[in-house]
Amino acid sequence: xKKNKWLFLNIRLALSSVLLSMLTSFMVHAFMLTLESRQxxxxxxxxxITVLTMINGPQEVTETDATYAxxxxxxxxxxxxxxxxxxxxxxxxxxxxVYDPHxxxxxxxxxxxxxxxxxxxxxxxxxxxxTENQWSNFAKAPFLPEEVKVSGVIDSPSGTDxxxxxxxxxxxxxxxxxxxxxxxxxVQIKHIIDLFYQMGFIPQVSKEIPLFTYFVNNPxxxxxxxxxxxxxxxxxxxxxxxxxxRVREFGIRRRYGALPTxxxxxxxxxxxxxxxxGSVIGGIxxxxxxxxxxxxxxxLFNLQxxxxxxxxxxxxxxxxxxxxxxxxxxxxxxxxxA
Amino acid sequence: xxxxxxxxxMACRRWQAMLGISGMIAAACVVFALALEDVVSQVAVLKxxxxxxxxxxxxxxxxxxxxxxTQVGNDTIQYVIxxxxxxxxxxxxxxxxxxxxxxxxxxxxxxxxFGDVIPDLYPELPLCExxxxxxxxxxxxxxxxxxxxxxxxxxxxxxxxxAGATFFDPLAAGLPLDNRIVIRAPTKLLxxxxxxxxxxAITRTVLLDPEAKVVDTFITMNANSELYLIPHDIAVDxxxxxxxxxxxxxxxxxxxxxxxxxxxxxxxxxxRLTIRQEDRAFKIRAMYGATPFHLxxxxxxxxxxxxLIPPVALLSLLIVYLHIAGAPSPNVPLWVILGILLxxxxxxxxxxxxxxxxxx
Numbered sequence: 001x002k003k004n005k006w007l008f009l010n011i012r013l014a015l016s017s018v019l020l021s022m023l024t025s026f027m028v029h030a031f032m033l034t035l036e037s038r039q040x041x042x043x044x045x046x047x048x049i050t051v052l053t054m055i056n057g058p059q060e061v062t063e064t065d066a067t068y069a070x071x072x073x074x075x076x077x078x079x080x081x082x083x084x085x086x087x088x089x090x091x092x093x094x095x096x097x098v099y100d101p102h103x104x105x106x107x108x109x110x111x112x113x114x115x116x117x118x119x120x121x122x123x124x125x126x127x128x129x130x131t132e133n134q135w136s137n138f139a140k141a142p143f144l145p146e147e148v149k150v151s152g153v154i155d156s157p158s159g160t161d162x163x164x165x166x167x168x169x170x171x172x173x174x175x176x177x178x179x180x181x182x183x184x185x186x187v188q189i190k191h192i193i194d195l196f197y198q199m200g201f202i203p204q205v206s207k208e209i210p211l212f213t214y215f216v217n218n219p220x221x222x223x224x225x226x227x228x229x230x231x232x233x234x235x236x237x238x239x240x241x242x243x244x245x246r247v248r249e250f251g252i253r254r255r256y257g258a259l260p261t262x263x264x265x266x267x268x269x270x271x272x273x274x275x276x277x278g279s280v281i282g283g284i285x286x287x288x289x290x291x292x293x294x295x296x297x298x299x300l301f302n303l304q305x306x307x308x309x310x311x312x313x314x315x316x317x318x319x320x321x322x323x324x325x326x327x328x329x330x331x332x333x334x335x336x337x338a
Numbered sequence: 339x340x341x342x343x344x345x346x347x348m349a350c351r352r353w354q355a356m357l358g359i360s361g362m363i364a365a366a367c368v369v370f371a372l373a374l375e376d377v378v379s380q381v382a383v384l385k386x387x388x389x390x391x392x393x394x395x396x397x398x399x400x401x402x403x404x405x406x407x408t409q410v411g412n413d414t415i416q417y418v419i420x421x422x423x424x425x426x427x428x429x430x431x432x433x434x435x436x437x438x439x440x441x442x443x444x445x446x447x448x449x450x451x452f453g454d455v456i457p458d459l460y461p462e463l464p465l466c467e468x469x470x471x472x473x474x475x476x477x478x479x480x481x482x483x484x485x486x487x488x489x490x491x492x493x494x495x496x497x498x499x500x501a502g503a504t505f506f507d508p509l510a511a512g513l514p515l516d517n518r519i520v521i522r523a524p525t526k527l528l529x530x531x532x533x534x535x536x537x538x539a540i541t542r543t544v545l546l547d548p549e550a551k552v553v554d555t556f557i558t559m560n561a562n563s564e565l566y567l568i569p570h571d572i573a574v575d576x577x578x579x580x581x582x583x584x585x586x587x588x589x590x591x592x593x594x595x596x597x598x599x600x601x602x603x604x605x606x607x608x609x610r611l612t613i614r615q616e617d618r619a620f621k622i623r624a625m626y627g628a629t630p631f632h633l634x635x636x637x638x639x640x641x642x643x644x645x646l647i648p649p650v651a652l653l654s655l656l657i658v659y660l661h662i663a664g665a666p667s668p669n670v671p672l673w674v675i676l677g678i679l680l681x682x683x684x685x686x687x688x689x690x691x692x693x694x695x696x697x698x
Contacts, residue, residue, distance in 0.1 A: 016603065019596040026593035033586075056405060091402045094566050130569055134554070142554075142561040162399045162568040176404055220586075223369070227597045230362055234604035237355075241607040286592050293377070293588035 009267075010274030012242065016235045017275050017316045021282020022289075023231045024315070025308035027224040029290075032304060034218045038211065040159020041180075043085050043096075044106050048184035050207070052193065053089070055176050057202035066173055069198035074099060074169065076195065077181075080188055085180040087163065092175045093143055096166035097121075104182060107157045108166060121148045121170030126156035131164035141165075147172060176201060236319060243327040250327070250334040260335065264324045268317075275316045283309035341632050345639020348616065355608055360648045362601045366594050367649040367678060371656055371671040373590035378667040380587070382504070383512045384580050389459045390508060391573040393546045396553055397508050398567035400541040408565040410536040412529060417559060418543055419525045421552070427545040428453025430507060431531075434538040436488075443519045444483045446475075449505060450521045452528060452539065455546065463503060463515075465522060466496045472521040476501040486521055489530040493521055504666050508572055509542055512666035540565065602681065605645065609685070612640070613692055620693060630690075637689045646682045650675055 042049045061069075077084050083104040086097035103110040109124060123144055125132040132153055134140045141150065143164050156163070181192065193203055215221055250263055283305040328334050349356045402408065421427040431450040436442035457465055466473050470493040472486050478498075486493045499520065505513040528539060540560060545552060553569050560567050620633055653671040660668035 016600065019600045019603075022596035023593055023600075026589055026596075029589050088401055090400075091404045094401045094568055130557075138554075140554075142558045143566050162401075164568070224593065227366070227593060231597050231600045234362070234600040237604045238607045241611055282596075286596075289592045290585065290588040293584060293591060 006270050009271060010277075013239075013271045013274035013316070013320065014278035014281070016238065017278025017312065018282040018285065020228075020231055020235060020316060021279045021309060021312035022286040023224075023228045024312040025283055025286040025304065027221075027228045028304055028308040028311065030218075030221045030224040031215075034215055034221045036158065037218075038214050040157075042182075043087075043157050043159065043180060045083055045085070045104055045180065045182040047182055050181050050184050050189055051205075052179045052181065052189075052196070052203050053177070053205040054179060054196055054201040055204045057197065057200055059197065059200060059202075061198065061200035063173075066199045067171070069195050070169075070174060073192065073195040073199070076191060077101065080183070082188070083182050084169075086174060087160070087178050087180070088175075089178045092177055093145070094162055094164045095123075095143070096160065096163055097169055097174065098166050099169045105157075107154060109152065109154065119171055121145070121167045121172065122151040123148045123165045123167035124152050124154045125150060125165045126160065126163065127153050129156070129164045145172065174199065232315065232319065235316070236323065239320065239323045240327065243323055244331075247327065247331050247333050250331070254334050260325075260328045263328050263334075264321065267324050268321050271320055272317070275320060276313060279309050279313040279316060282312060341635035342639035342642070345636040345641070346643040348612070348636065348640045349643035352608075352612060356644050359601060359605050359608065360644045363598065363605075363645055363678075364649040364652045366598045366601065367674050368652055368656055369590065370594035370598065371653055371674040373587050373594060374673065375660065375665060375667050375670040377584060377587045377591065378670050379512055379665070380580055380583050382666060383506055383508075384576065385506075387506060387508050387572060387576050389461070390544070390546075391576060393459070395508070395572040396545045396548055397570050397572060397575075398541060398543065398557075399570065401566040401568070402537075403564035407534045408537045408540070408560075408563050409533060410540055410565070411559065411563055414540065414556075414559045414563070415529050415536060417556060418540065419528055421543075421545060421548075421556075422453045422455075422525050425453075425455045425546075426548065426552075427543060428456050428459070429539045429543045430505075431535055431538050431542065432513065434534045437534065443486045443521075444478075444480055446478055446480075446483070447518045448486070448521055449513065449515065449518050450488075450523050452523055452525050456522070460506065463505060464500065465520065469522045470494075470524050471496045472519055474498045475516040475518045475520070476503065477516040478519065483519065486519060488521070488523060488527055491524070491527055493523065495519070507542075508544070508576060514664040514666055517664065537565065541567065602645075602685075606685070606688070609641070609689060610692060613637070613689060617693075633693060634686070634690045637693060638686050641682060641685055641689060645685060646678060649678050653678075 041051070073084075077099055078101040081102055083102070084099040085105070088094055088096075098105060098108050100108055100110070123141075125135055125141070131141050131143055134142070135150060136153075144150070147170065148167055154166070156166075179196075181189070183189065196203070253263060254260070284301075286308070287302070287305050418427070418429060422429065429452050431448075435448050435450055442448070451465075454469065457463075457467070470491060472493050472495045474480075474483065474495055474497070476499055483495055485495060499515055501516060503515040505515055505520075507513065528536070531539065543556070545556070557567050557569065620628075623633065653675050656671045657668060660671070
């Protein structure tokens with residue numbers, strides 16, 4: 001009879017753990033996607049990041065003044081140990097323009113050769129793109145400006161979508177578009193915006209993307225965390241009511257000499273199997289279901305499955321022991337010393 | 339009816355817990371329905387693109403000139419016309435037709451199609467046959483629209499499209515046509531369009547099984563006018579994009595299903611407690627002549643107030659919204675409603691059995 005009771009308890013705990021583990025896997029996946037998308041939006045630059053979207057301003061600027069300001073900008077970026085990455089946002093050439101004098105961008109080749117001509121823009125074509133294919137087969141690249149020299153082929157950083165190549169800053173004027181800089185210091189940003197103003201641009205959008213805010217502002221991640229918390233509340237509610245129904249049983253055991261800590265420990269150890277099996281099954285099942293629905297090949301065990309199983313197991317074990325403790329320790333019917 | 343209402347009051351007496359549970363069920367159902375709608379739409383887009391994939395169609399992602407519309411050269415337009423006339427491609431204008439003429443096509447949004455090959459590529463779309471011709475979307479009841487005029491060419495409206503008709507162009511990703519006028523225009527009109535209309539026609543060009551030389555010529559011609567077109571082979575690109583989109587939707591679906599099950603588990607625990615608490619009332623009512631049918635109605639009212647009415651009401655609103663917003667698969671929430679109904683009846687049966695057990 002007792003065996004049946006423990007089996008029932010374990011099935012109950014396992015079922016809830018399976019579902020919570022699936023929700024945890026949902027959250028872990030969202031977290032990883034957010035991390036990936038953050039890396040995409042910063043192109044591998046670390047630390048504090050600011051993205052400036054620059055558009056042509058109403059101010060009149062001569063070509064000489066714009067060139068002078070552009071050289072000042074390069075000097076400033078170099079002196080302040082920063083990096084500047086331009087990306088097209090649907091207009092202009094499908095390109096990235098990079099100024100990275102200190103080699104902060106891990107994917108972009110660093111120029112150490114003294115003979116390298118810094119006044120010419122050097123392009124590195126992204127492997128697998130149309131431009132790389134055209135260049136390799138026919139030595140043609142219709143998207144490249146004429147004065148740019150092709151210096152190699154590299155793997156594109158993630159998040160570049162349709163962009164075809166990255167090139168160094170040359171003497172040609174910088175275009176309007178999105179500029180990513182690895183600083184959020186207001187003094188530095190103001191100075192950079194002033195220099196852009198002298199080049200004929202005004203900022204349309206200026207946004208900082210600190211890591212924490214980026215995560216908090218990500219709706220996909222927020223929704224998954226919210227559903228995980230609400231799912232956990234449902235489990236707390238269910239397990240609490242279940243243990244409330246067992247108050248009489250705990251009371252009798254207590255009167256026959258069992259200590260509250262013994263009761264908690266016994267139920268925790270007995271329920272451990274259900275909690276662990278449930279968490280593991282949930283992690284694997286969510287992986288299989290996602291693979292099935294999206295028709296993709298996913299490994300049965302991967303880092304994501306392992307992480308979500310571990311997090312889920314930690315949550316359920318903490319929840320189960322807390323509920324046991326609260327019901328056994330605070331209930332008058334059980335706690336005869338109170 | 340009185341019994342049903344008494345059941346609702348039974349739920350209202352425990353409003354804190356019941357409000358929480360029913361709110362969670364309703365929220366999860368809505369998110370679940372939205373994820374499902376996304377999946378169904380994507381599957382439809384993928385199915386709609388089957389002929390295009392078989393034909394190794396090539397589409398283009400545009401990077402526009404900075405600050406002004408492209409000055410598309412006449413040679414580029416002629417090149418596109420030649421491809422279309424040889425049944426090696428088609429093009430469309432969806433957003434930029436007659437922007438300076440609010441009365442164009444009676445003020446309704448339009449879809450202008452150029453290409454005789456279109457009916458073969460989209461056989462599920464019953465388009466008119468003799469170009470030039472036009473058809474009205476099923477929700478356009480305006481009888482006055484008999485013809486549409488493009489650059490002096492009078493194009494007659496010859497029929498109405500069936501309700502729910504959708505254009506599964508790879509770049510439009512499932513364009514609902516119920517509120518649109520679909521115009522099949524001859525290619526001779528293309529050179530007469532203004533620059534912004536020409537620009538859209540160029541960027542929406544779909545080439546069918548083109549030789550590499552054709553794609554290169556088309557791209558180079560446009561690059562000379564600072565319009566940079568990145569080519570994509572639909573047969574490679576569409577299934578890959580589909581898998582990425584489905585991956586995200588699948589996670590939502592699996593997550594929401596697990597969450598819904600957890601909420602139902604919590605609700606079953608709570609309902610069992612409620613039935614226990616009401617056990618005496620049920621017994622007294624049975625002594626005063628209430629039949630098991632009356633008691634089951636009361637329980638049904640209680641369950642309906644928590645697990646049926648709030649999610650069904652929200653999902654019905656979602657259906658209306660999806661219809662108004664012109665979503666490609668607006669009736670998907672109905673499936674979730676059916677699922678909720680089934681769950682409700684299962685819970686009802688379980689609750690009636692529990693009452694009998696408790697009542698002896």
